Amino acid sequence: xxxxxxxxxxxxxxxxxxxxxxxxxxxxxxxxxxxxxxxxxxxxxxxxxxxxxxxxxxxxxxxxxxxxxxxxxxxxxxxxxxxxxxxxxxxxxxxxxxxxxxxxxxxxxxxxxxxxxxxxxxxxxxxxxxxxxxxxxxxxxxxxxxxxxxxxxxxxxxxxxxxxxxxxxxxxxxxxxxxxxxxxxxxxxxxxxxxxxxxxxxxxxxxxxxxxxxxxxxxxxxxxxxxxxxxxxxxxxxxxxxxxxxxxxxxxxxxxxxxxxxxxxxxxxxxxxxxxxxxxxxxxxxxxxxxxxxxxxxxxxxxxxxxxxxxxxxxxxxxxxxxxxxxxxxxxxxxxxxxxxxxxxxxxxxxxxxxxxxxxxxxxxxxxxxxxxxxxxxxxx
Numbered sequence: 001x002x003x004x005x006x007x008x009x010x011x012x013x014x015x016x017x018x019x020x021x022x023x024x025x026x027x028x029x030x031x032x033x034x035x036x037x038x039x040x041x042x043x044x045x046x047x048x049x050x051x052x053x054x055x056x057x058x059x060x061x062x063x064x065x066x067x068x069x070x071x072x073x074x075x076x077x078x079x080x081x082x083x084x085x086x087x088x089x090x091x092x093x094x095x096x097x098x099x100x101x102x103x104x105x106x107x108x109x110x111x112x113x114x115x116x117x118x119x120x121x122x123x124x125x126x127x128x129x130x131x132x133x134x135x136x137x138x139x140x141x142x143x144x145x146x147x148x149x150x151x152x153x154x155x156x157x158x159x160x161x162x163x164x165x166x167x168x169x170x171x172x173x174x175x176x177x178x179x180x181x182x183x184x185x186x187x188x189x190x191x192x193x194x195x196x197x198x199x200x201x202x203x204x205x206x207x208x209x210x211x212x213x214x215x216x217x218x219x220x221x222x223x224x225x226x227x228x229x230x231x232x233x234x235x236x237x238x239x240x241x242x243x244x245x246x247x248x249x250x251x252x253x254x255x256x257x258x259x260x261x262x263x264x265x266x267x268x269x270x271x272x273x274x275x276x277x278x279x280x281x282x283x284x285x286x287x288x289x290x291x292x293x294x295x296x297x298x299x300x301x302x303x304x305x306x307x308x309x310x311x312x313x314x315x316x317x318x319x320x321x322x323x324x325x326x327x328x329x330x331x332x333x334x335x336x337x338x339x340x341x342x343x344x345x346x347x348x349x350x351x352x353x354x355x356x357x358x359x360x361x362x363x364x365x366x367x368x369x370x371x372x373x374x375x376x377x378x379x380x381x
Contacts, residue, residue: 026273027273027312027313027315028273030050030266031266031269033050033052033262033265034258035052035250035251035253035259035262036056036058036232036251036252037053037054037056037173037174037249037250037252038051038053038249038251038262039051039052039054039174039175039177039249040247040248040267040269041246041247041248042246042270042276042308042310043182043238043245043246043247044244044245044276045276045308045309045310047309049246049269049274049310050266050269050270051175053174054173054174054175054178054249055156055173055175057156057172057173058171058172058231058252059164059170059171059228059230059231060164060170060172060231060234061226061227061228061230061231061234062099062122062163062226062234063164063172063177063224063226063234063235063236063249064159064163064164064170064172064226065118065119065122065127065162065164065224066184066224067145067148067159068118068127068131068141068162068163069119069184070148070184070188071134071141071144071145071148073187074148075134076111080134081111081134083110083111083112083115084110084111084112085110085111086108087109087110087111087114087129087130088107089103089105089108089125090105090128090129090132092132092138093125093128093132094125096124096128096163097165098124098165099122099123100125101118101121101123101125101126101200101202102123102125102202102203103123103125103129103202104203109126109129111130113202114126114129114130115130115191115194116194116197116200117200119197119224120197120198120200120207121200121207121208122210122225122226124163124165128163131162138162141162142161145162146158146159149180152183154176154180155176156172156173156175156176157171157173157176158170159172164231165228166228166230174250175249177236177249177251178249181222181247181249182247184222185222192221192222195221195222195223195224196214196220196221197209198214210225211223211224211237212256212257212260213235213237213239213260216260216264217239217267219239219240219241219267220238220267221238222236222237223238225259231251231252232253233252233258233259234250234252234253235248235250235253235263237249239271243276244276246266246271248263248270250262250266272313273312273313274310274311274313275310275311275312275313275314275316276308276309277309277311278308279307279308279319279321279344280302280303281306282304282305282306283302283304283359284303284359285300285302285359286302286303286323286342287300287301287323287342287356288300288301289327289329290328290329291329291331291333292373292377293365293373293374294330294332294362294364294365294369295331295362295364295365295366296362299339299360300358301325301340301356301358302356303355303356303357304336304354304357305354307342307344307352307354309344309351310351311346311351315346318347319344319345319346320344320345320346321343321344321345322345323341323342324340324341324342324343325339325356326339326340328377331362331363331364331365332362332363332364333358333361334361335358335360335361336357336358337357337358338355338356339356339357339358341353341354341355341356342354342356
């Protein structure tokens with residue numbers, strides 16, 4: 001059995017209700033985006049603000065290197081490699097076609113230099129060198145890429161190489177790229193700063209980041225471009241304005257300028273017509289409910305993760321929260337036990353839902369408390 005409690009969300013937060021006749025911010029549909037596929041997603045809430053063909057499997061070109069970088073960052077995090085490690089450059093890496101960092105065969109280059117060269121300048125040679133250093137071969141490294149893709153929930157993605165050069169079974173989707181982009185920003189902020197760098201110099205050769213938005217929009221701080229004849233011009237980007245971060249992916253545009261322009265249209269639309277709010281912090285008390293046969297009579301309920309919502313601008317005060325709490329609750333209750341859920345609605349739309357957990361443990365009460373509560377439960381049903 002569950003007990004349901006409804007309350008107007010903003011009164012719960014002790015905020016004022018505005019006059020019902022106040023002017024409402026317009027909420028137009030997304031602009032027309034000339035691309036095979038695109039998605040616009042809020043980083044904190046995960047809400048999809050706009051999308052088209054976002055689950056269509058397409059070749060990602062050099063956006064593939066986002067996963068290559070993610071695997072490298074994981075290896076660094078686990079202590080398997082270090083940024084200062086020297087990588088011996090193989091002939092295969094040296095001979096890579098396409099964009100290059102101009103590393104020389106049989107020389108040694110640090111992991112950090114290779115990683116920055118791959119992120120900023122999109123060096124195919126750097127990507128292969130890193131793959132071989134970590135896994136022994138690029139083929140084995142691709143298996144690691146696919147395993148991480150599955151862990152992240154990228155179920156419409158398959159990698160065959162570390163670079164994004166065309167492959168018969170090498171594909172991903174705009175949605176999966178957005179998921180990966182969010183993971184990079186969330187899991188490795190110490191490396192994410194490199195995605196905003198505008199140029200990279202190695203071997204006395206300076207090359208510029210191909211993400212034109214780094215020059216055009218100061219709120220943009222990543223992530224990665226891609227281009228092959230098969231994939232067209234692609235861009236995964238992220239921007240942060242006034243505390244709100246959006247992630248955009250466009251695949252299959254017609255030119256370098258087009259991928260930047262279409263991304264800018266999406267970003268401007270999202271920031272202009274939507275707003276994101278953090279409602280509850282992780283482990284903060286959201287509700288409190290009775291516990292039977294316990295050492296204490298109440299247990300505090302909260303969320304395991306911070307809960308944020310993205311709503312059309314000007315409609316935050318219309319949010320309504322509902323808690324559904326399991327009843328009866330009988331001690332002992334372990335820390336972190338799932339005891340219900342909280343739902344956030346905007347009108348008839350369910351926009352967020354998370355489990356409610358016990359934020360502290362409740363031990364069994366004394367024999368007298370257990371006996372008394374047993375009698376009361378019989379009397380009250």
